[in-house]
Amino acid sequence: MSKQYTPTIGIEIHVQLATKSKMFCGCDNNSRSAKPNTNVCPVCLAFPGSLPVVNKGAVELAIRLGYGLNAKIADTTSFDRKNYFYPDSPKGYQITQMREPIIGEGHIEILVDNEFKKVGIHHAHLEEDAGKSTHPAGKDYSLVDFNRAGTPLVEIVSEPDMHSPVEAKRYLQEIYAIATTLGVSDGDMEHGNFKFDLNVSVSDTDELGTRTELKNLNSFRNAERSLKYEIARQIEVLESGEKIIQETRGWNDAKSQTVSQRSKEEANDYRYFPEPDIPPINLREEFINSVQDEIKQTVLPINVRRELLQLGLNADEQDILVGQVQTRTIFYDAKNSIANPKLEKKIVNWLVGDYQAWKSEHSESDSKLTGEHLADLIKLIEDGSISSKTAKEIFTDVIAGQKPNEIISQKGLTQMSDDSEIENIILAIIEKNPQAVADYKSGNEKAAGFFVGQVMAATKGQANPGKANALVLKLLQEQ
Amino acid sequence: MATLEYLSIKQAHDLLINKQVSAKELVQYYLDRIAKYDDKINACLFVRKKNALKQAEKVDAKIARGEEIGLLEGIPYTAKDMFLTAGVPTTAASKILRNFIPPHSATAINKLKSSGAILIAKVNQDEFAHGGSTENSAYKKTANPWNKNHVPGGSSGGSAAAVAADFGIFSLGTDTGGSIRQPASYCGVIGFKPTYGRVSRYGVVAMASSFDCIGPITRNAEDAEIVLHTIEGKDSMDSTTIESNSSDENTIENLTVGIAKEYDGDSMQTANDLLTSVGHTVKEIELPDSELALAAYYVLVPSEISSNLERYDGIRYGARAKATSLNETYTKTRDEFFGPEVKRRNMIGTYSLSAGYYDAYYEKAMQVRTLLCKQFNELFKMCDVIVTPTTLSPAFAFGAKTDPLQMYKEDILTVSSNLAGVPAISIPIGFDEATKLPLGLHIIGRQGEDTTVLALAKQIQANSDWHQRRPKL
Known part of the structure; x- marks a missing residue:
């Protein structure tokens, strides 16, 4: 032993x-x-x-x-x-x-x-x-x-x-x-x-x-x-x-x-x-104090960890924010800008996910991502203006320093949330696909997915997917 | 043309501004004198002919234009080979720096250059300033101008001999334990070691960093004062330099002069009488234990030497021996190109810093140094200056001191002021009856009171003429 x-x-x-x-x-x-x-x-x-x-x-x-x-x-x-x-x-x-x-x-x-x-x-x-x-x-x-x-x-x-x-x-x-x-x-x-x-x-x-x-x-x-x-x-x-x-x-x-x-x-x-x-x-x-006064505003890494631990971040996620001074600055700026504790985890997800993926292929010094822009991006998803998919697509532009609002208006990417507009598109698809309607009616619920996919294709992804799904189900049942 | 022999700075300056002699003629006079006599004296390691004359021409042009010139402008001088001189060989009289031509000059050399003084030669010394006779030079043996069978002293022996032989108006030396004062005493000239830190050590080959002082060797105390005020001052390149107040003209009426009772030769009686006659009070004192000071000195100085010489490894500059491995490069280079005394001090220093020896040697010696500083402070509460002989005897014959310990004892009266960092001067006080060789009086002052020491030296010179006697070359 x-x-x-x-x-x-x-x-x-x-x-x-x-x-x-x-x-x-x-x-x-x-x-x-x-x-x-x-x-x-x-x-x-x-x-x-x-x-x-x-x-x-x-x-x-x-x-x-x-x-x-x-x-x-x-x-x-x-x-x-x-x-x-x-x-x-x-x-x-x-x-x-x-x-x-x-x-x-x-x-x-x-x-x-x-x-x-x-x-x-x-x-x-x-x-x-x-x-x-x-x-x-x-x-x-x-x-x-x-x-x-x-x-x-x-x-x-x-x-x-x-x-x-x-x-x-x-x-x-x-x-x-x-x-x-x-x-x-x-x-x-x-x-x-x-x-x-x-x-x-x-x-x-x-x-x-x-x-x-x-x-x-x-x-x-x-x-x-x-x-x-x-x-x-x-x-x-x-x-x-x-x-x-x-x-x-x-x-x-x-x-x-x-x-x-x-x-x-x-x-x-x-x-x-x-x-x-x-x-x-x-x-x-006095000399020691004057030197240390310059940095007393800085949040020390261990206190960042304390905060991140409360947000439920694991050690690896903490390391990213603690280890990367620039990323951490973005986090704090975004947090202040968004002013909503419930959304803080979302900021973290962007920074430890997509942003790290971008950084693995680019140099940090090329990044012009600001906390404010990241906060705007998250707000646009939250209020349904854009889909998360769209948000991911335009993230590179946001990193390049563009404002999310400007990107979506330039590219016409605003999410379609108007019910009647989406309904019209669905009705047109139903009319063209009687066999799929029959499949759904005969109990194949997966057929509904086909219609949602068609809606997204027809709207080039701009339809709010949640809304599209609900409306497809509603209209199919009315058939 | 006026006679140019043995000019003081002021005399030379007056001749220049009154156009009785040109700067070029003045430089040429010294170059001729070196050419004529230096094969007997062997003071010079490198004579700077062309550039010295060029520099003189510029001074002459200035005078011709009617511009005012400074006191040192056009004044020819020599410097011990410890001083880095841009474009001019600098060897520290060692084979390991043979062919070394530095890209920049020492702060002291730069200050003299900007005040217009003209360097005419680099002069001999003991290798790396290790010695008291200049016999340890790797290149040549310098003779004492008063008797060419005798040593000029050391380590600034080339400087003292050059000043005594009139190869230039003054010389720059370095003093780690007496290396300015002892040769000055042997050669019948003035040697001044300022307060530690008063003159920048930047660009001066280091011997022992916490002891090394830069100072002038001259033929009168006034010249020493002029040179000191030119080269002194805080230097951003040397953290150990101190701000010195040049205008601290000290009155020297009725000083209390401490005379050590253990030294009672004729020269001390002469000094005693002279000092009393000009109104000072002479008081018998007991000096700090000079045997102990010498022992501490010969532990601490080699310790610093062993570290300061580590850079001479044959890698970046200087001589490199042919070798087949790194270790062999080190050992062969240092074995071939360091002389025996340099090796000896390296060994002593390496041992005294080694694990197991440090406490018994280096640490103990540091305690002695601290104690000695305290004792000096106490003494200077009782008297303003202390006088002793500079050396126990006049210049000895070549080869008379082959035992290193005998040579180390040469420094017994001078090392204490380096351990304590206080200013000290050696001035002529007469001649030895038996040998007819010069004797020196050693005046030690309080830390920072360099001008008191110089003022007293000036006063003694005003009341004596030993400094005006000249050797027959």
Whole structure:
């Protein structure tokens, strides 16, 4: 009989900050379209005599993030050097924060199986990213691009408060939502704006087991998958009577397994010491308040979840509205515009259904969908002016920025709701189809469907289908 | 043409505006002098001929048009090879930066350039400023102009020798533990280390970031003051710089001068008499433990050095050794192109920052540093300035100090002011009887009171003539 093991998970997340310039120099913080080694200067290339100057914008974004993490911002924050040799580390050390991180203890709430749960934040600190190394296959050289060197990052270190892969995934998604909602990060996961290391151990007692670290993941799905794998692996090792080795492991996506990379014995001695080129920074309370006042109007993601939970949305639906800042803005605008709680679920249905389908084939930046237009569209369906089918057909135009009212009047799509008009059409169809009338009369009720279909065809779909059905039944019985 | 030997900034300026000499002639005079004497002195690593003359022509054109020129316009100077100079080789006297030509200049060099001063040469030093004799240069040994068998001191030995030999009117040096003051003392000139942060370190090859200071080496205290006020000031490129008030003319009537009782040579008696004669009160004091300061210095400075030198990895610039793997690139490059003293300090620093050693070395040394700052604060409640000899003895002969520890002890009287970040100057106070070599007086001031130190130096010079003695080249 196998024992009951509890997994314990702690997470370190690297969030790239959405500043204009790099962490310690004036270079552009966006190198996506820049050729290698063109977005660089003496500071981020570590020329002799160059010195780092802290980017105030990065400090401000960290202070914002601190608000989202319910954390205390340090009165005094300072930097440290982490020394290691690697070609993409131009100075031979990374400037980071070890003794006095800018963001102190905090916590966030996550929603797992419709229950709210707290996860502690140990601290979060500012640091710089390294350049990017590539190792061309079959070549006897490697390449380094320093465009990314000096990009500002915040590393968020959680408490080991998570006990299942799904909790870990929920935590990651929540931090992601907080960072993007508060404008702290662009959250471009494909470009590595949000990367994380997962520390996991299992134990069948109150004492924590030996942990392994799964390094450098950048997808929520793989976070969950790698944790499931690693937890199972650790239990298997323990069950076979062996010990867990404290080590760093990577996730091999193709093989769907974690693989050993480096053991504790091989770990670097980073020789941390206070960064002498940057004096400690005193953060005055007024400054912290003025930065946080800018974002106090923003609804934090967890409160969005609270609302969506009441609307009966499941976790996946919540994720869409919580994870996509633009979609969420549309939701709130539409909600205010429609001012009818009963219709809020309908807004959600459009946004998690048709809108996501459109987004899967288009770029979000091409969308001009507004909450007001979406609300108008829903109102037009509700008052019977158009059918849902018509609404779906014109949705692309609404996304393109056109007003629903204008689209339907331009295209003549207003739903036919006038009884007498529809009756005349039905009567004409009855006259042309005596055999179908006979079928209906002989008890084949399905024949009524044929007439409804004919009505819709004759009106090019503009007849209100409910009304058409009722009138067809009424007129057939009169025959 | 007027005599151009050993001009002060003001004398040269007057000659220029009175059209007794052109800026071009002035530059040519120094270039000729370097050509004539530098094979004996070996102070210069790179002489900037064409561009220096071109720059001088512009100054002459200005004078010809009747425009006013600034005090430093057309004034030729040299700079220690630690200073990045756009388009001009900058090696820090190391093989690892052989052929390195920086794309931009240090803030101090830029400030001098915009005030019109003309850089005529980059001068020798100990490699990366590690040393006290300039014998650690990877390129050449600089001689003391007073006795060519003796060292000029270091690490700014090229600067001090160049000023003593009249290769330019002043020189820029760097001082991490005495590297401006000790060579100035050995070469019979003035060396001033300002308050930490008063002059931007941007574009100056870093030795130990929390100690490094930029300052002038000159032949009189007034010139040091002029250069200081030109290069000082807050710099947006250096977060450790401070705003300094240039107009803080301090009156120096009746200062209380602390003299350490443990140093009682002839030069200290001379200083004592001179200071008393001009109306200051001399008071015996007990200095902070200089053995302890030296020990802390030689833990903290190598620690910062080991980190600051990590960028010299052969990847982006500088020399790279032929190698077959990444690790070999690092080890071979740094083994081949760093000299022995640089490697030694790298090792010491790497150890003192390592896990298991940090608490016993780096952390302890930091505590000593904090304590020393407190002790200085206490002393400066009792006196306005402190004077000591700059060094325990005059310049030594080449090869006299082969034991690194002996060499480290050279800094015993100067490191404390770097640990505490306070301003200090070395000025000539006489000559050693046995060797006939210059001796220096070391004046230490309160943090930020750089002008008090300079004003006292000016006063001493007004009442003595040691700074006007010249070596026979």
